[in-house]
Amino acid sequence: MDKQAVRQTLDQLAAFLVVKGEKASRVRALQHAARSELLATGRSSALDELREQVPPGLAEMLRIPGLGAAKVRQIHELLGIESLAELEAAAGDGRLAALPRFGAKTAENVRRGIAHLRQASTLRLFHHAQDEVDAVRRALAGLEGAGVLRVEIAGTVRRRCEVIGALDLVAVHEGQGAREALVRRLGEAPGVTEIAGREGSVTLRFASGTVVEVLLTTPERFGLDWIRATGSPAHVAALETRARQMGISLSAAFSDEPSLYRALGLTWVPPELREGTGELEAAATDRLPHLVEPGDLRGFLHCHSNYSDGTVTIADWAAACSAAGYEWVGITDHSKSAAYAGGLGTDDVAQQHLEIDAVNARVSGIRVLKGVEADILADGTLDYGPDVLDRFDFVIGSIHSRFGMSEAEMTRRVLTAMDDPHLAIIGHPTGRLLLQREPYAIDLEQVLAKAAARGIAVEVNADPHRLDLDWRMVRRARELGVTLSIGADAHSTSGMSNVAVGLGIARKGWLEPDQVLNTRAADAFLAFARARLVAAG
Ligand SMILES: [Zn+2]
Numbered sequence: 001m002d003k004q005a006v007r008q009t010l011d012q013l014a015a016f017l018v019v020k021g022e023k024a025s026r027v028r029a030l031q032h033a034a035r036s037e038l039l040a041t042g043r044s045s046a047l048d049e050l051r052e053q054v055p056p057g058l059a060e061m062l063r064i065p066g067l068g069a070a071k072v073r074q075i076h077e078l079l080g081i082e083s084l085a086e087l088e089a090a091a092g093d094g095r096l097a098a099l100p101r102f103g104a105k106t107a108e109n110v111r112r113g114i115a116h117l118r119q120a121s122t123l124r125l126f127h128h129a130q131d132e133v134d135a136v137r138r139a140l141a142g143l144e145g146a147g148v149l150r151v152e153i154a155g156t157v158r159r160r161c162e163v164i165g166a167l168d169l170v171a172v173h174e175g176q177g178a179r180e181a182l183v184r185r186l187g188e189a190p191g192v193t194e195i196a197g198r199e200g201s202v203t204l205r206f207a208s209g210t211v212v213e214v215l216l217t218t219p220e221r222f223g224l225d226w227i228r229a230t231g232s233p234a235h236v237a238a239l240e241t242r243a244r245q246m247g248i249s250l251s252a253a254f255s256d257e258p259s260l261y262r263a264l265g266l267t268w269v270p271p272e273l274r275e276g277t278g279e280l281e282a283a284a285t286d287r288l289p290h291l292v293e294p295g296d297l298r299g300f301l302h303c304h305s306n307y308s309d310g311t312v313t314i315a316d317w318a319a320a321c322s323a324a325g326y327e328w329v330g331i332t333d334h335s336k337s338a339a340y341a342g343g344l345g346t347d348d349v350a351q352q353h354l355e356i357d358a359v360n361a362r363v364s365g366i367r368v369l370k371g372v373e374a375d376i377l378a379d380g381t382l383d384y385g386p387d388v389l390d391r392f393d394f395v396i397g398s399i400h401s402r403f404g405m406s407e408a409e410m411t412r413r414v415l416t417a418m419d420d421p422h423l424a425i426i427g428h429p430t431g432r433l434l435l436q437r438e439p440y441a442i443d444l445e446q447v448l449a450k451a452a453a454r455g456i457a458v459e460v461n462a463d464p465h466r467l468d469l470d471w472r473m474v475r476r477a478r479e480l481g482v483t484l485s486i487g488a489d490a491h492s493t494s495g496m497s498n499v500a501v502g503l504g505i506a507r508k509g510w511l512e513p514d515q516v517l518n519t520r521a522a523d524a525f526l527a528f529a530r531a532r533l534v535a536a537g
């Protein structure tokens with residue numbers, strides 16, 4: 001690690017500590033300790049653990065120019081804000097300006113800073129990109145009198161990639177003659193500050209910093225152009241090769257996607273699969289997977305209540321999950337060694353279980369299950385003894401500390417945890433935070449093989465900052481016969497929307513309903529989770 005990288009890492013460490021409310025003297029001491037570790041190993045365990053403790057949305061806020069750690073802490077404490085979107089709203093509606101030492105000018109600077117951040121960062125998380133491009137889609141679809149027939153999202157957002165660079169739309173207009181008028185209207189659309197045209201497409205730059213590529217097409221060519229604007233280069237190239245071999249011209253009229261795939265002897269390929277990784281071969285022989293859908297999910301898994309670092313009561317989780325149509329909800333608070341996240345001591349566990357029993361007795365239509373997200377300690381043991389673990393309906397085991405182990409040590413740590421018959425699910429299996437922290441070193445091949453052999457599920461953590469297991473490895477897990485679970489990792493009811501993002505990753509990994517643990521009824525889920533305990537007698 002060079003000097004500048006060390007400096008930046010130490011600055012980040014300090015910012016996280018200030019956000020957490022640490023005193024200046026302690027910040028300096030921890031920086032000092034981290035410096036030698038960084039020089040020796042290139043990694044700081046203190047920083048890795050802070051990234052676990054500071055909500056990812058706050059880490060994003062620290063990147064807003066002019067908004068220091070002390071102010072981020074103030075915003076979080078006084079307004080309860082944890083995301084850029086919430087902050088943007090507060091900057092717009094006067095709540096931010098009303099904070100002590102803020103004022104209208106600071107609020108305006110924050111608003112501009114967020115715009116700048118969007119503009120400056122070429123890569124952003126899926127959920128931010130989806131919100132952005134969908135807002136533009138709605139604005140363009142509402143252009144009246146400009147002959148816009150339809151506007152659709154394309155590109156990596158439509159393919160539900162985990163990290164997004166460019167934003168792409170396809171706009172359908174009436175005939176070639178209408179194109180010029182449309183381009184003029186696009187340039188006048190709300191918020192557009194710049195428009196640059198190329199053949200058949202325009203680039204729109206918005207005051208917010210958002211840049212969107214809009215492909216212009218006619219109804220006759222819409223199917224072909226939507227496929228071109230959606231697929232990865234490899235997918236599109238494979239289609240072109242196939243068309244050439246079959247002597248079919250792709251410049252012919254294909255007004256919808258299925259008709260083009262059909263002409264090439266293929267079934268329609270869901271957008272998530274259009275990565276050029278074997279989907280055409282499968283589509284040619286009608287062997288594409290029947291991908292898991294939102295309506296298949298019966299259980300809501302991995303959520304934190306106000307017993308640990310969540311903000312929601314058990315009764316509120318039951319009500320929210322019931323209202324969302326789930327049959328069961330698996331509450332999974334942190335275990336005792338996760339002191340930073342209010343992990344539950346043994347007495348807390350007993351109290352929580354009484355409360356869950358009471359809610360189950362009172363509420364109908366939803367079943368609350370007693371789960372836990374137990375830390376996998378450095379030696380591979382789970383941090384409650386068997387007597388306490390026995391009291392849970394199911395156990396997720398996750399790593400929240402000591403990320404800097406060697407690959408051999410880390411792999412052994414997880415494989416050891418898998419020998420504990422209580423372990424039902426491995427949580428966020430690589431510890432990555434997208435655009436913030438690399439995965440820890442681990443031999444996933446060994447972990448997945450053992451998970452398949454032992455009947456342990458592996459999580460697709462649906463927090464949009466994690467999306468861990470990576471979809472490429474989800475596909476590998478599927479091949480090996482591993483059962484996967486979609487874990488919301490929600491700390492408030494707004495985190496319930498994570499499931500839709502995680503579902504996109506499950507679909508990208510070719511998962512069908514029976515490969516996803518959440519599609520099972522509560523009793524079948526419990527049978528899976530406790531199968532090894534039952535076998536062990
Ligand atoms: Zn976790």
Ligand SMILES: [Zn+2]
Pocket residue numbers: 302304373489
């Ligand atoms: Zn969690």
